[in-house]
Structures are given as structure tokens and as C-alpha cells.
Amino acid sequence: MSSNLLKLRPRFEPAVGGVFLVLWLVGEAGRGYGGSGLFVLIAIAAAMAISRVLPVVALAVVASVTLLQVVGLILPPVSTMWPVNLGVLFVAFVVAHEAPKRVAYAALILGVPLSACAGYLLGTRLNRWTGRGADANEIMSFITTSLITLGLYAGAWAIGFALRASLRELRALRLLRTTTEQLDSVEVELMLAHERDRIARDVHDVLAHSLAVVIAQADGARFASVAKPQLTDAAFHAISDAARAALIDVRTLIEGLREEPGDTPQPGLADLDLLFVQLGATGMTVDARHFGDAKAMTPAQELAVYRIVQESLTNSLRHSGGKPSARLSFDWRGPGLALTVTSRGDVGGPQSTGGGHGIRGMKDRARLAGGWLTAGASEEPESEFVVTLFLPTGVERAVEPAQSGAGA
Structure with missing residues (x-):
């Protein structure tokens, strides 16, 4: 309904002007006021019709008609047709409502001379029309009529x-x-996108690690089945354990989507030893060293450390060749945890995980936990890949280093 009204809005002023003209023509039919009286009626009706689209022209028309009546070039107001001039009030209303502000203010100023002209044209004639005669005080009639007209004009x-x-x-x-x-x-939408990204990171971290362990154990069992058949049983047990752990982790993630946040326990620093044992079963050498006394961290920070270590070691397991190894340094002697994960392997291995949810996901986790992370190949002759993480343990937040590292 409102859209239909908006479509009809441009036709309002022309319709009012047309109705105004028709009603006066019907009401004054047969009185024979001549061509000048008809001209006044048509001019004012036209000014009303164009007052919205051509406000300056409409004001010029009503001013010109009034001026021509004052100088006597056209018929002045008569006893039955003087209300025709009240159409000027409609023009003033529309111009004040629709026209640019400077035109609207000009229309207000124009009301003063128009009211004075109306007082001149109607003052003495009102005395005769009302029976007071020519002896009445014409000055008072002029002032009264001008003020009344100005009040009506200013009100409109x-x-x-x-x-x-x-x-x-x-x-x-x-x-x-x-x-x-x-x-x-x-x-x-941003919250949903953030949640989707978080879920994707968690699923990637869980499945990438578990599948890397499964692949490493399966390859080891396949090669050892001929030379050392007794090792295959242990390898199959390790594959079964890794797959079962991955299934449990994925189920935990799915259940976490159905429950309120915080209902499902998340891995932390205490679970790193089990992670090292699990990776050690694949033949990977993990050397973890701690410097200083461990400090309290929030659950979110502990989860970030666990996932970052898990992702770093998984990358090393997948890309370091036949003898995967990694060195971890947990330094608690500063204002937070400074963690360095150095893995040795083929050049171009871990670097290839820079896209997707690998290194980018680790950086996001570090940033959300209040710290920063860099990752990239070292400048040493040996083919090493270094991941450096810092998480503050106090209220202060970490400042990202100027060099963000490779593999972003």
C-alpha cells in the first residue's frame, strides 16, 4: 500500500490544482467576469499544480498575478472570486514542504509583500462588501487585512x-x-563464519594428526612384515589406538556443537606427554625440554599450545622423510611461554602446509590466545623447519614481531 501511495505522490499537486480550477469554473459559471478573471483563476490553479516540480516558477506566477492586480492590468478581486487568491496558501505550503531550503525561505520572505498587496487589494473592497462604506478607516482595513493574510500565509x-x-x-x-x-x-554472519572456521581448524587438527599416525604405522608395518613379522602386531595396535582416538575426538567435536561451550573437556598441557608417546610409537623422535617453572595458563591457551604442538609434529611426521624427528623447547623464564618446535626433514616439506588450515590455523590460534606465532624454514644448512610461539601468562598482551615468518 505504501508503495502505491509513493507512486501516486507526484500526481497530488496537479490533481489539487485541477480540482481547484474545475470547482471554481462550475461555481462561477454564468457570472461573466471576463477574460482577466478567468486568467487569474487559471494562473493560480497552474501555480498550485506545478508548485512541487517547479517551485520557483510557481512563486513567480502568484507574485506576477498579484502585481498585475495591484497596478490594474487585470481584474482585481471581486466579492465572489476573491477567495481564488487563497490558492497562494497552498503554494506556500508545498514550497515549504518540498522545495530546497533556500527556495523555501525565499517563499517565506515573499509572503510579506504578497500580504501587503492583499491588504491593498482587499482592504477598501471588504468595507464595501461588508456594508461599512467608503468612509471606514482604510488604513486600519489595510493593516488588518495584511496582518490576517500574512498570518495565514506564514501558518501554511x-x-x-x-x-x-x-x-x-x-x-x-x-x-x-x-x-x-x-x-x-x-x-x-561473522559469528557463524568464525564458528565454521573454528570447527574446521579443530577437525583438521584432529584428523590430520591421527591419519598421519595411521599412515606412518601402516607404512612401517608393511615394510617390516617381511623382515620383522613380530613388529606388525604392535604396529596394528598403534593404528587401532590412533584411529580410535581420532573417532573419539571427532565425536567430541560433534557433541560440542550440540551442547553449550565448555561442557566438553579440551586437551591441554597435561596431555602433551601422551601425544609424544603416540608419535614415538610411529618411530618419530620427540625431544621436549623445559626451562624454568611452568606458569598457570587459561584453558584456551593450553588448548592452543596443544593444537599448535600437535600440528607442528604432524607436519614433521608427514614431510620429514624416513626418520622424522623434532625438538621442542618450552621456555617459561620470561613473561609467558616461549615455545620453539624445530623439525628436521626434506626441504619443501612442512612449508607446503602454509595454506589451508595448517600454519594459518596455528597463527589464528596463537592470536586468539593473546600471542603470536611464526613459522618458516631456518637459515641453517640442515633442512629444518622452525615454529615459534609466544603466549603471555599475565595480563599484558604480546606484541607481534616485525617479521612474521614464512608460510603464512
Whole structure:
């Protein structure tokens, strides 16, 4: 319905002007006021019709008609047709409501000379029309008529201008409401995107590690089945344990989506030893050293450390060739945990995980936990890949280093 009204809005002023003209023509039919009286009626009706699209022209028309009546070139107001000039009030209303502000203010100023002209044209004639005769005080009649006309003109202009301000405020409120709704929608989309990214990182970390262990054990069992058949049984046990752990982790993630956050326990620093044992069963050498006394960390920080270590060692297992090895350094002597994971293997191995949810996911985890992470090949002659993590353990937040490392 509102859209239909908006479509009809441009036709309002022409319709009012047309109705105004037709009603006066019907009402004054047969009185024979001549061509000048008809000219005044048509001119004012036309000014009303174009007052929205051509406000300056409409004001010029009503001013010109009034001036021609004052100088006597056209018929002045008569006893039955003088209300035709009240069409000027409609022009003042529309111009104040629709026209640019400078035109609207010019229309208000124009009301002063128009009211004075109306006082001149109607003052003495009102005395005769009302039976007071020519002896009445023409100056008082002029002043009274001018003030009444000016009051009517200013009132019509003020109503139009007030309606203009009200509509502008309504548009601003509508725009504000629309913008707020759009921002709320964007916020929901961002939250969903963040949640999807978190789930993707968790699934990647769990499955990438577990499948790497399974692949390493399966390859070891396949090669050892001929030379050392007794080792295959242990390898199959390790494969079974890794697959079962992966299944449990994935089920835990899925259950976590159905429950409130925090209902499902997450791995932390205490689970790193089990991770090292699991990787050691694949033939990987893991050397972890601690410097200083461990400090308390939040559950989110412990989870970030666990996942970053898991991802780093999984990369080493997948890309380091036949003898995977990694050195871990946990340094607690500063304002937080400084962790370094150095893995030795073929050049171009771990670097290849820079896309997807590998190193990028580790950096995101570090940033969300309040720290920073760098990853890239070392400058040593040996083919080594170094991951460096820092997480503050106090209230202060870490500042990212100028060099963010390779493999972002």
C-alpha cells in the first residue's frame, strides 16, 4: 500500500490544482467576469499544480498575478472570486514542504509583500462588501487585512516546513533501523563464519594428526612384515589406538556443537606427554625440554599450545622423510611461554602446509590466545623447519614481531 501511495505522490499537486480550477469554473459559471478573471483563476490553479516540480516558477506566477492586480492590468478581486487568491496558501505550503531550503525561505520572505498587496487589494473592497462604506478607516482595513493574510500565509508555510522536518526525521529513523538490522545480520554472519572456521581448524587438527599416525604405522608395518613379522602386531595396535582416538575426538567435536561451550573437556598441557608417546610409537623422535617453572595458563591457551604442538609434529611426521624427528623447547623464564618446535626433514616439506588450515590455523590460534606465532624454514644448512610461539601468562598482551615468518 505504501508503495502505491509513493507512486501516486507526484500526481497530488496537479490533481489539487485541477480540482481547484474545475470547482471554481462550475461555481462561477454564468457570472461573466471576463477574460482577466478567468486568467487569474487559471494562473493560480497552474501555480498550485506545478508548485512541487517547479517551485520557483510557481512563486513567480502568484507574485506576477498579484502585481498585475495591484497596478490594474487585470481584474482585481471581486466579492465572489476573491477567495481564488487563497490558492497562494497552498503554494506556500508545498514550497515549504518540498522545495530546497533556500527556495523555501525565499517563499517565506515573499509572503510579506504578497500580504501587503492583499491588504491593498482587499482592504477598501471588504468595507464595501461588508456594508461599512467608503468612509471606514482604510488604513486600519489595510493593516488588518495584511496582518490576517500574512498570518495565514506564514501558518501554511510553517505547517509545510514542520511536516518536512517530521518526514526527514522519520526517514532518518527508518534508515537507522535498516542499518541496525543490517549490522545485526552481518554480526550473525561473522559469528557463524568464525564458528565454521573454528570447527574446521579443530577437525583438521584432529584428523590430520591421527591419519598421519595411521599412515606412518601402516607404512612401517608393511615394510617390516617381511623382515620383522613380530613388529606388525604392535604396529596394528598403534593404528587401532590412533584411529580410535581420532573417532573419539571427532565425536567430541560433534557433541560440542550440540551442547553449550565448555561442557566438553579440551586437551591441554597435561596431555602433551601422551601425544609424544603416540608419535614415538610411529618411530618419530620427540625431544621436549623445559626451562624454568611452568606458569598457570587459561584453558584456551593450553588448548592452543596443544593444537599448535600437535600440528607442528604432524607436519614433521608427514614431510620429514624416513626418520622424522623434532625438538621442542618450552621456555617459561620470561613473561609467558616461549615455545620453539624445530623439525628436521626434506626441504619443501612442512612449508607446503602454509595454506589451508595448517600454519594459518596455528597463527589464528596463537592470536586468539593473546600471542603470536611464526613459522618458516631456518637459515641453517640442515633442512629444518622452525615454529615459534609466544603466549603471555599475565595480563599484558604480546606484541607481534616485525617479521612474521614464512608460510603464512
